[in-house]
Amino acid sequence: MRALLLTGPRELELADVPVPDVGPEDVLIEVTACGICGSDVHGYDLSSGRRIPPLVMGHEAAGTVAEVGSGVSGFSPGDRITFDSTVFCGECDYCTSGRVNLCSAREVVGVACDEFRRHGALAEYVCVPARICHHLPDEIPSHHAAMIEATSVAVHAASLAPLTPDSNALVVGAGMIGVLIVQALRARGVDEIVVADRDESRLALAARCGATATFNVDDADPGEAVRELTGGRGVTHSYEAVGVTPAVRTAIETVERGGHVTLVGNVTPVVDLPLQIVVSRELTLYGSAASSGEYPHVIELMRTGSIDVEPLISARAPLDDAADWFDRLYEGEAGVMKVVIEP
DSSP: OEEEEEEETTEEEEEEOOOOOOOTTEEEEEEEEEEOOHHHHHHTTSTTSSBOSSEEOOOEEEEEEEEEOTTOOSOOTTOEEEEOSEEOOSOSHHHHTTOGGGOTTOEETTEEOSSOEEOOSSBSEEEEEGGGEEEOOTTSOHHHHTTHHHHHHHHHHHHHSOOOTTOEEEEEOOSHHHHHHHHHHHHTTOOEEEEEESOHHHHHHHHHTTOSEEEETTTSOHHHHHHHHTTTSOEEEEEEOSOSHHHHHHHHHTEEEEEEEEEOOOSSSOOOOOHHHHHHTTOEEEEOOSOSSOHHHHHHHHHTTSSOOGGGEEEEEOGGGHHHHHHHHHTTOTTOOEEEEOO
16 A cells, blocks of 8 residues: 655655554554644654654544454444544553543554554555544545544543633634634633634634634733733633643733633643742643543534534645645645645
8 A cells, every 4th residue: 555654854755565454453444534733743853752763644534444353343344434543442540431541551543652653544544443433424524534633632622621601711822723622612602712823814713713802922912912801800711722831821821810721732841830820820720632532522513513624624635745745834834724635
């Protein structure tokens, strides 16, 4: 089969590789769509330590069942499916308590590090355990289904902090996850959602997708902007979707006393935390990791149109063009949000 193989720093080769072997509990999927994730782009230069070559990347995917293992039930050849990016064991204490994103033996599709190597879906076929797979309804086309993984990350983040009818929110970062968090919060009934970013086109997209107010952090002091929009009080909830110190500070400094801060972005491994604000305002901080069983809910939200991913898809391209799109994304091409590859 053809696959996009990472062979070195910023080196991708369209290679012929063997079709994956199908184990008793596995499903072989003919890939119809696979998104290029920001983590793939960040790992493309090998700096993250999570993309060690040779590796087929890609974990945001959908396709058609080509073959099922001897122990698999519930899936048949020809079924349209998607799958979780986290390969959880299903047996450890975390899994049995429903926190599969924290599985003690977890692996991630399309990731190779010191602990494991699992080839991904930027290829004609990918093989994954049946336990992480989900059927797709006809209403969700494949290129939208490739966004289910990212949407599940946003829905999980939006589910952690308790919400009330009076809750309002600030989302820091209008990238893909930030905009999806806006939609996830709207689906949970939050009526007032402010979005902060430094890119006007992304702020416009956030407004299109449900933000009630936006501001550019280069043009306004975040604390003053949020206080002005909330009658001087601040927001009850903030969601940080970047992962750098200034964005984390904004998320913390704009929350009212007793409020909730959810940290989703993780571009940098270490940030400076305004500890005195966290302590003196008695804030609650949540770390949000991947998703944890939200796929069925996300599929229903997308099926009914409660979450619309179409505005976030900048381009759809064949596997032959994938390496070029990696370069363009790595260089930060303006106006590009999500690229979906269709092998």
